[in-house]
Amino acid sequence: MNLSNEKPNSSHPSSSQPSSKDSSFAKPTSSTSSNSSKPKSLQEKIDLKRKNGQYELPPIEKDIRCPVCNKEVEITRTLYSLPDGDEVIIFVILCEHCGYRKADTIPVYTAFKPGKYQLTVDDGDFTSKIFRGATGNLEIPEIGVTIERGPAANFDFTNIEGILLKMEKQIQFFLQTTPADTHEWEQANEALKRLLACKEGSKPFTVILTDFEGGSYISTTNPAKLVFEKAKKKMMDI
Ligand SMILES: [Zn+2]
Incomplete structure (x- = not known):
């Protein structure tokens, strides 16, 4: 390094x-x-x-x-x-x-590319690095949780493990501050179970990083598991 x-x-x-x-x-x-x-x-x-x-x-x-x-x-x-x-x-x-x-x-080499990164995590390797600019949104569909950016968001530099921990904290906070007899609480509790399975390595998952303005990307030692889809003009207008 x-x-x-x-x-x-x-x-x-x-x-x-x-x-x-x-x-x-x-x-x-x-x-x-x-x-x-x-x-x-x-x-x-x-x-x-x-x-x-x-x-x-x-x-x-x-x-x-x-x-x-x-x-x-x-x-x-x-x-x-x-x-x-x-x-x-x-x-x-x-x-x-x-x-x-x-x-x-x-x-330095790849520069900012607006679009969508999709990383498959199915081998327990959580070391891939996530660079998330001010307009990058993160999602793990298998868990059902999205981390969206607010207008004053800062740049974030972490890895897959860091993302899982961040999502876990968010769900825990939601569970503690929501009445336990509600549908929302039940949904969050199910999401937490799925997240823990991902964290243990027993459930493969996908990390999706979307940034239509550019400035975010995923760096991995295994490029075969990473798909990048360049932003289309139509997407940028949304
Ligand atoms: Zn100051």
């Missing part, structure tokens, strides 16, 4: 504009338009340069302010190698003043 960490030097905020865009960095093939609501992410992608097989992270050129308390925040960027050979850069914005935290990611 190749894990390197880089912190920007914030004492030189006035360095020059991003240099030319003729880098050898493979540009994303997704159809994400350049006038989308994420110009900064796209700019960061364009600024990536490949040098002697290593990615050089561009300097962060202006002060980034905390959206909550407006004080200067620290940004860390970590280059992370994935089991399938890809690499991602994980950005974490952390405010020491009020505790605000936000993370985002840029897959």
Whole structure:
């Protein structure tokens, strides 16, 4: 595992504009338009340069302010190698003043692809990594539980086991806060039984990650179990 960490030097905020865009960095093939609501992410992608097989992270050129308390925040960027050979850069914005935290990611090779990832888990391997952007929805139909994103959702980086634990916590919370003689409680209790069977490895299941804006994906050591369906225009209009 190749894990390197880089912190920007914030004492030189006035360095020059991003240099030319003729880098050898493979540009994303997704159809994400350049006038989308994420110009900064796209700019960061364009600024990536490949040098002697290593990615050089561009300097962060202006002060980034905390959206909550407006004080200067620290940004860390970590280059992370994935089991399938890809690499991602994980950005974490952390405010020491009020505790605000936000993370985002840029897959170096595959880039963001809007669409639907479908991973079959039938061998007890829960190590596949899930990168879920702000617009990614997760579902395990065999359990009957969906984790949807709210408008202020943060980036989430976890694995299959982490997803199962998160769903289990949600169901447990529902069971504790819902009257036990209701149909809803009974349904949730059945979902919990199915989830526990998945967790024990006695029940195969499918993890579906849908993100029509791009920014989410699944990384696995066994690509034969992963299906990716690119988003169609019709789907994006919904
Ligand atoms: Zn703050």
